[in-house]
Amino acid sequence: MTRSRRVTLPALLVGLAFLPAGPHDPVGAWRAALDLASGELRFSLVIEGPISHLTGRLCNGGSCQALSAVRVEGDSLVLELGEYAASLAAVQRGDSLVGRYHNVGRKGPRTIPFRASRGRWAVSAGPPGLLGRWDAWFESGFEQTPRVLEFRNGPRGLEGTVISNSGDYGLFWGGMRGDSFAIAHFDGSFVYLLTGRVAGDTLRGIFHAGLRSQTAFVATRSTGRPHLTPPTAVTRADTSDRFRFAFPDLDGRPVSSEDPQFLGKVVLLDIFGTWCPTCHDAAPYLVRLYRDYHRRGLEIVGVAFEVTGDSASDAPLVRRYRDKFGIPFPLLLGGVSEADVVSALLPQLDGFTAFPTTIFLGRDGRVRRVHAGFYGPATGAQQEALVREFRRAVERLLEEN
Amino acid sequence: MSETTLPPQTIERWAWVGLAWLLTIPITAYRSPLTGQTPPELEQERREFARWLETAPLSPYAILALQPVGRGISIGYEPSDIPLAIGTRGMAQEANGVVTLDLGTSRLVLPHGRAVPLERYQLVASGAPGRTVIAAYGVARRHQPPTYFPYAATLSLGVTLEPPERRGRFRILGLDGVETEATEAGFVRVVLGGTAARLRVYRIGAPEDEEAGLLIFARDGTSGHGSYPAGRFVELVPEGGQRFRLDFNRARNPFCAYSSAYPCPAPWPGNVLPARVEAGEQYPEAPGATGR
Numbered sequence: 064m065t066r067s068r069r070v071t072l073p074a075l076l077v078g079l080a081f082l083p084a085g086p087h088d089p090v091g092a093w094r095a096a097l098d099l100a101s102g103e104l105r106f107s108l109v110i111e112g113p114i115s116h117l118t119g120r121l122c123n124g125g126s127c128q129a130l131s132a133v134r135v136e137g138d139s140l141v142l143e144l145g146e147y148a149a150s151l152a153a154v155q156r157g158d159s160l161v162g163r164y165h166n167v168g169r170k171g172p173r174t175i176p177f178r179a180s181r182g183r184w185a186v187s188a189g190p191p192g193l194l195g196r197w198d199a200w201f202e203s204g205f206e207q208t209p210r211v212l213e214f215r216n217g218p219r220g221l222e223g224t225v226i227s228n229s230g231d232y233g234l235f236w237g238g239m240r241g242d243s244f245a246i247a248h249f250d251g252s253f254v255y256l257l258t259g260r261v262a263g264d265t266l267r268g269i270f271h272a273g274l275r276s277q278t279a280f281v282a283t284r285s286t287g288r289p290h291l292t293p294p295t296a297v298t299r300a301d302t303s304d305r306f307r308f309a310f311p312d313l314d315g316r317p318v319s320s321e322d323p324q325f326l327g328k329v330v331l332l333d334i335f336g337t338w339c340p341t342c343h344d345a346a347p348y349l350v351r352l353y354r355d356y357h358r359r360g361l362e363i364v365g366v367a368f369e370v371t372g373d374s375a376s377d378a379p380l381v382r383r384y385r386d387k388f389g390i391p392f393p394l395l396l397g398g399v400s401e402a403d404v405v406s407a408l409l410p411q412l413d414g415f416t417a418f419p420t421t422i423f424l425g426r427d428g429r430v431r432r433v434h435a436g437f438y439g440p441a442t443g444a445q446q447e448a449l450v451r452e453f454r455r456a457v458e459r460l461l462e463e464n
Numbered sequence: 465m466s467e468t469t470l471p472p473q474t475i476e477r478w479a480w481v482g483l484a485w486l487l488t489i490p491i492t493a494y495r496s497p498l499t500g501q502t503p504p505e506l507e508q509e510r511r512e513f514a515r516w517l518e519t520a521p522l523s524p525y526a527i528l529a530l531q532p533v534g535r536g537i538s539i540g541y542e543p544s545d546i547p548l549a550i551g552t553r554g555m556a557q558e559a560n561g562v563v564t565l566d567l568g569t570s571r572l573v574l575p576h577g578r579a580v581p582l583e584r585y586q587l588v589a590s591g592a593p594g595r596t597v598i599a600a601y602g603v604a605r606r607h608q609p610p611t612y613f614p615y616a617a618t619l620s621l622g623v624t625l626e627p628p629e630r631r632g633r634f635r636i637l638g639l640d641g642v643e644t645e646a647t648e649a650g651f652v653r654v655v656l657g658g659t660a661a662r663l664r665v666y667r668i669g670a671p672e673d674e675e676a677g678l679l680i681f682a683r684d685g686t687s688g689h690g691s692y693p694a695g696r697f698v699e700l701v702p703e704g705g706q707r708f709r710l711d712f713n714r715a716r717n718p719f720c721a722y723s724s725a726y727p728c729p730a731p732w733p734g735n736v737l738p739a740r741v742e743a744g745e746q747y748p749e750a751p752g753a754t755g756r
Binding site: 100101163165167168169170171172173174176201203205206208227232253254255269270272273274275276277278370372398399400401403404406407 | 505508509512513515516520522559560561562573575576577578593628631632638639640647649667669671672673674675676677699701702703704716
């Protein structure tokens with residue numbers, strides 16, 4: 064070995080160690096995961112170029128959302144998630160990303176270790192023994208609260224959802240490892256992971272929320288008997304008199320239940336928020352209902368309860384929502400998205416808890432039905448059943464004199 | 465070749481020194497759990513927490529006042545229950561669970577848990593309906609970042625959660641000085657300084673709340689002598705089944721340690737460790753105090 068080569072070897076090793084880590088080209092598909100306490104939450108990232116103008120998507124199986132910003136800062140790749148003031152920041156070393164998910168918490172920062180490697184997660188289907196509907200009890204100390212769990216196989220493998228008395232938590236995606244399942248929903252704000260094991264007709268597992276919050280659950284096969292409070296029994300209403308409402312529209316003009324447009328009509332009052340994913344799930348079905356039944360006497364009116372309650376900032380959000388879904392019926396501005404505020408502004412309601420809530424008024428203006436929540440596409444057959452139920456209810460009301 | 469060019473031997477010597485130094489990095493990192501060096505992930509958590517204290521709009525460094533609404537409180541120019549350097553003053557009241565601030569010319573709804581701007585301040589209503597409190601936040605004051613006892617690997621304990629004794633919901637004051645509902649999650653047993661103790665664990669928050677958790681609020685031999693006198697919070701980190709990590713290096717002060725605007729939680733019944741738990745967050749003592 065020559066002297067010059069002996070000099071080169073250690074010098075080369077030292078040099079390699081101090082090579083700058085970036086910038087690398089992050090464009091492509093990434094298998095991503097958040098490392099929760101004793102649980103791995105899997106999701107996917109797709110970054111698209113050119114590097115001067117990066118964009119990206121965050122996907123739970125086939126359900127994707129656009130990242131609000133993608134940029135390279137020094138040796139880090141920073142991904143901003145929606146309007147949640149949340150981000151993923153990671154150092155890229157070759158084909159791996161290592162960093163943190165970050166969100167502003169109430170009692171400290173909400174940070175969770177994050178990692179990704181190039182490629183796509185393998186598709187992993189669930190066995191017949193897991194698929195279908197389960198009645199679950201979430202257990203905390205001496206308390207048990209009901210949930211329904213849904214599992215099915217989609218084009219990207221095992222998926223499903225968790226449903227509570229106020230609606231579903233959106234699409235969960237994941238797979239099986241041995242006899243254990245793990246499905247997750249991560250959208251930048253909600254960090255949910257459902258893990259468990261099948262043992263005959265019983266599921267046992269853990270529902271993870273965020274880094275450390277864990278709730279044990281036990282579930283048995285649904286018998287078909289109601290396990291959750293029926294959506295029509297969550298919120299009650301005064302049926303002794305006409306149901307009255309009065310709110311400004313997006314241009315500030317007052318609209319009320321006493322306007323000629325609504326008198327003698329069947330009216331669906333949809334209490335929603337542009338921030339509420341389940342409301343986005345419901346909107347296309349309300350539009351279809353309106354198109355199918357408006358000529359026969361159906362009116363729909365949406366009342367938006369928004370994050371600020373300030374019409375100057377809420378009206379543009381609601382206009383965007385209206386345009387996104389092509390909503391032909393009036394949308395009004397209710398105020399701040401707080402259950403207490405809704406209750407105060409619509410005092411004939413009792414026990415308002417869920418966005419959206421749909422109030423069905425007969426031709427006499429009295430409440431016939433209050434439906435809390437809406438089953439999103441993640442609930443599969445339940446959504447189809449609900450849509451049929453809404454149509455039947457509207458048809459019955461239209462037939463009343 | 466100029467006279468200042470280093471001879472090949474010198475380059476070689478320095479390159480070997482550099483390589484040897486690089487090799488010490490993994491060795492040092494490996495030694496850390498045994499020698500009391502703070503693990504990097506805990507260092508990072510502490511840096512992020514210090515940054516949150518400095519920058520979060522609702523940080524305890526930014527709080528100005530926190531008052532129960534009761535039958536109504538005044539907010540605005542002095543004299544007010546919550547005095548703010550603004551040109552208006554109004555009454556905040558709670559009716560049917562809705563908190564409103566009537567400023568005469570305008571009326572603000574204060575939804576629970578959400579910041580509502582009032583000129584250059586932020587108002588936040590929180591707590592259970594009928595027992596709502598309003599906090600006012602301004603610009604974060606400059607503070608020294610929190611300080612910590614040296615890392616103590618022996619004070620990161622694996623524990624088993626034993627079943628709870630009492631059913632029902634209990635009203636307790638949380639880390640943030642706001643009354644909250646909790647359920648008893650159980651007990652953990654620890655042996656420290658040769659003394660056994662049984663610590664009560666409360667579960668705070670609903671299953672879907674990402675900031676929910678299993679918490680212990682406890683006093684120990686350092687309380688008032690190096691750590692915060694009222695006690696400190698530690699969160700149990702799940703390790704599977706009924707096993708948890710109780711890491712006193714992650715013990716945190718209640719928010720009343722950062723600002724006297726917050727009320728301080730009372731020690732939870734029985735949660736007293738006679739031993740000095742020299743780990744986790746410290747509390748700077750008043751000048752002249754002893755025992756540090």
